[in-house]
Amino acid sequence: MLARCHGFEVAAGSARVGVVETPVFAGPAMAPDYLVVRTEGLFDGRFRVVPAALVVDVDEERRIVLLGVDAPAVANLPERLPLVSHRTASA
Numbered sequence: 001m002l003a004r005c006h007g008f009e010v011a012a013g014s015a016r017v018g019v020v021e022t023p024v025f026a027g028p029a030m031a032p033d034y035l036v037v038r039t040e041g042l043f044d045g046r047f048r049v050v051p052a053a054l055v056v057d058v059d060e061e062r063r064i065v066l067l068g069v070d071a072p073a074v075a076n077l078p079e080r081l082p083l084v085s086h087r088t089a090s091a
Helices: 071-075
Strands: 009-012 015-024 034-039 047-051 055-059 064-067
Touching (some): 015 047, 047 071
Parallel strands (some): 009 064
Antiparallel strands (some): 009 015, 034 047
C-alpha cells in the first residue's frame, strides 16, 4: 500500500499537512523507507522527509496516509533525505 501512495493526502493528528510527492526506497525492499511530503499550511511548499515508521494507517479508498505524530512534529522533520557517507580506510 505505502509503495503506491504517490499523491495521497498526509494527515498528522487531525490536521492535513501535505501530499505525498514520492515514496523512497533505500534498497530492494518492496516497502518504502521514507515518504517525501510536499507540505501545506504552515510550511507551504516545503518538503519533509517522513520515515515510513511514522505511518500508522493508509486509507487507500480515501487516499490518505495517517501519521502517528502531530503537525508540529512534522515541521521538525528534515527537508532532505539522510545520506550515508562511505569512506575507504587509508592504509
